[in-house]
Amino acid sequence: DTGVSQNPRHKITKRGQNVTFRCDPISEHNRLYWYRQTLGQGPEFLTYFQNEAQLEKSRLLSDRFSAERPKGSFSTLEIQRTEQGDSAMYLCASNKDSTEAFFGQGTRLTVV
Amino acid sequence: QKEVEQNSGPLSVPEGAIASLNCTYSDRGSQSFFWYRQYSGKSPELIMFIYSNGDKEDGRFTAQLNKASQYVSLLIRDSQPSDSATYLCAVKNYGQNFVFGPGTRLSVLP
Numbered sequence: 444d445t446g447v448s449q450n451p452r453h454k455i456t457k458r459g460q461n462v463t464f465r466c467d468p469i470s471e472h473n474r475l476y477w478y479r480q481t482l483g484q485g486p487e488f489l490t491y492f493q494n495e496a497q498l499e500k501s502r503l504l505s506d507r508f509s510a511e512r513p514k515g516s517f518s519t520l521e522i523q524r525t526e527q528g529d530s531a532m533y534l535c536a537s538n539k540d541s542t543e544a545f546f547g548q549g550t551r552l553t554v555v
Numbered sequence: 556q557k558e559v560e561q562n563s564g565p566l567s568v569p570e571g572a573i574a575s576l577n578c579t580y581s582d583r584g585s586q587s588f589f590w591y592r593q594y595s596g597k598s599p600e601l602i603m604f605i606y607s608n609g610d611k612e613d614g615r616f617t618a619q620l621n622k623a624s625q626y627v628s629l630l631i632r633d634s635q636p637s638d639s640a641t642y643l644c645a646v647k648n649y650g651q652n653f654v655f656g657p658g659t660r661l662s663v664l665p
Contacts, residue, residue: 453637457665460627474651483657484658485561485655485656485657485658486643487645487655488652488653488654488655491652493651495564496649499652504591511584534559534599541587543604544589544599544653545601546591546599547598548597548598549597
């Protein structure tokens with residue numbers, strides 16, 4: 444399977460715990476995006492990387508959220524001190540240069 | 556004003572009919588436009604993209620772009636029950652970020 448891969452697919456955590464998600468993009472793709480989606484809404488942009496550089500971060504993104512792409516390949520998204528409002532589907536997408544983006548299966552986070 | 560707007564629906568069409576999905580955007584600098592389909596509980600999958608004014612056809616799907624009116628649409632011909640899903644319009648600007656609309660729920664009735 445050469446598509447975008449996200450792990451885990453599902454995560455249930457207690458409020459206040461930290462969680463980390465991983466995204467492996469399509470191998471030749473230099474751009475990687477993180478989105479969050481809640482029920483009935485479109486994907487909401489969080490941040491994006493070109494290679495290892497984080498080029499844009501949403502103003503709406505709390506400082507509890509941090510993302511890395513240390514070697515320009517896979518990326519991690521960490522949420523510290525999770526809150527119930529963080530419950531959502533976290534989507535990763537990748538593309539090469541300015542082409543269309545392809546999404547992974549997503550990680551569904553439930554904060555209890 | 557939201558950057559990308561879509562009618563949330565649901566839009567119901569009978570099987571075999573043409574479904575017309577519309578999207579407007581606010582940033583005149585937007586360069587490229589995408590339609591994604593999302594089944595319930597799944598991630599978005601790309602249907603097609605369009606960069607230039609006019610129509611672009613791919614099988615049963617036609618994307619239409621009018622930059623002067625800041626309007627992009629998706630037509631689905633010969634709609635099938637398997638087309639029932641949420642259709643997301645996405646717009647990319649110079650910032651290289653994809654901005655999504657809220658999506659339109661389409662229901663194709665057998």
